[in-house]
Amino acid sequence: MKMIDIRYGRERISLEIPDAFEVIAAGPESEPLSDHRIGELIDKPIGTAMLEEIVSPGETVLFVVPDATRASGAGQIINLLVRRLIANGTMPYDIAAIFATGIHRPVTESEKAEILTPFIAQRIKTLDHGSRDLMRIVNVGELSDGTPVELNRALLEFDRVVTIGSVGFHYFAGFTGGRKLICPGLASNRTITATHRLAFDFERQTRAEGVAPGNLEGNPVHQAFAEAASKVKVDLSVSTIVNGRGEVTGLFCGDLFGAHIAACENYAATHTVATERQYENVVVSCGGSPFDINIIQAHKSLEAASRACKPGGRIYFVAECGDGLGRPDLLKWFEASDSRELADNLANGYQVNGQTAWSLLSIAERFDVRIVTSLPDDAVGKMRLRKIPVETFQSEVRDLSEGCVIPAGAGILVRLRS
Known part of the structure; x- marks a missing residue:
């Protein structure tokens, strides 16, 4: 035994x-990355300029972070990024974080401190998303199949948008993170329902073709999420890989889609086990x-x-x-x-x-x-x-x-x- x-x-x-x-x-389990190493990776973005080159003093910045159902290391990352912004001339009152809850319950105050760290949660504005809060939802276009893309208006109200989220397997979207922070994370109930519906083949009463964990190619749900997310401008995206303790062990920074794909490829290579x-x-x-x-x-x-x-x-x-x-x-x-x-x-x-x-x-x-x-x-x-x-x-x-x-x-x- x-x-x-x-x-x-x-x-x-x-x-x-x-x-x-x-x-x-x-x-x-991989060892967690030090703040110094994370800083080095943030300085090598994929397909975008560096944070300090993107955000000018006086511009407002919105961080999009996961809710309490995701371990992402967002607290460590946002601490480093906020400090950089302030050092570059951005005022704390011009910075906010919104929780990408989708249709999940709201994030509690204690969870906000746990996700962001108490230091950051006390110093920047925090915003809640409600998928049925029509006062905070705005139409930003349509998907190619005519589905309305309705997202939280905060994505349009801030000068710059930065997403922070972890990558992992998802049973029908292929992988978590990246585009999911925007849709379904900050989408309306109607948009969330329409895009999730693509996962099911109602005629065959089973999953739709291409819908599987670890698969993005030909996955209709992933394609819909990505198309919806492309309707708004995300200036910088950070995709993390975390260990079982929720510590950041890998980081890919840059374009929303490029950084996410790179993180997914790395995650799949290290977390797929053949039996x-x-x-x-x-x-x-x-x-x-x-x-x-x-x-x-x-x-x-x-x-x-x-x-x-x-x-x-x-x-x-x-x-x-x-x-x-x-x-x-x-x-x-x-x-x-x-x-x-x-x-x-x-x-x-x-x-x-x-x-x-x-x-x-x-x-x-x-x-x-x-x-x-x-x-x-x-x-x-x-x-x-x-x-x-x-x-x-x-x-x-x-x-x-x-x-x-x-x-x-x-x-x-x-x-x-x-």
């Missing part, structure tokens, strides 16, 4: 696993907070586990979900008798998180999913998952003969080697 610690929220669970168990991970076979038993942790902050975020790790598990196999899903479901209306989708009926309901009245529910239910139908979580029993049962206490989880895994452990499901792409 061997011991492994896996993350659960902000805590760890010690797990004794059989010697035959394999650990599927991206490799040793010779699928396993009868798979243990997956999301990697702790914020990756298991709610079930909507956590289920992305369940997607990773499903790629490593044999059909009909068992998945132990470790996801605290301290913030609950993520959306109060998520459970209504599970009133469907099965995933086919849920897909029909999606076709008749599409909503973004209905697709998350379909993904969850589809996996629950194909595998025996046992979840270690703080979610209420009735909610877990409605999602067709089986809730087990930590002690039962530890005991059952100890008695298994074969399987694998994925310690950080949110940060890995499992590919079956052909």
Whole structure:
């Protein structure tokens, strides 16, 4: 037997696993970048001028940063950039940060300090985005398919816009970060719904062609997000790669699209793991907070586990979900008798998180999913998952003969080697 610690929220669970168990991970965590090294990388932007050359004294600057569901290292980056701006003649009252929440809940005051650091949160203006706040939404054009592109008007009210976000795998957009900070991050509910809808093939009742984690080419969702983001001017973009502790280990700066693509290529090269076979038993942790902050975020790790598990196999899903479901209306989708009926309901009245529910239910139908979580029993049962206490989880895994452990499901792409 061997011991492994896996993350659960902000805590760890010690797990004794059989010697035959394999650990599927991206490799040793990279060391965090120093402020000096980050400064060097910021001084070598891809396809743009340097920050100090872009922003003139007297101009207003808007930083676009992720919400609490994303670990991005934004605090370290924005501290360095704000100090540079002030040294270059920009006044603190001309600088603001807006949180790209999309349809997520608003960011709390304590989360703002955690994301930006207390030093920055107390010294610059912070703005909240509301996807249904029509007073703050403005139409900036249309996509090629006629979809209206409605974004937060702050993107037009500031002289300069700088985005900061991390890159990781996304189960239907291919990768997080980059263009997603603009759309869906600062988009209206209507634009978010229309672009997310492209992920689903309603006729075949499955994912649309090209929609997959780690894939941008021919991915209709990525293409729509990128086209929407191109409707506004982003002057500088910082795409980070973070380790399991949320520390910046890689950084790509410059053009919104160029820096993002470079970061995605680097991330995919270091976080894609090929396996010779699928396993009868798979243990997956999301990697702790914020990756298991709610079930909507956590289920992305369940997607990773499903790629490593044999059909009909068992998945132990470790996801605290301290913030609950993520959306109060998520459970209504599970009133469907099965995933086919849920897909029909999606076709008749599409909503973004209905697709998350379909993904969850589809996996629950194909595998025996046992979840270690703080979610209420009735909610877990409605999602067709089986809730087990930590002690039962530890005991059952100890008695298994074969399987694998994925310690950080949110940060890995499992590919079956052909």
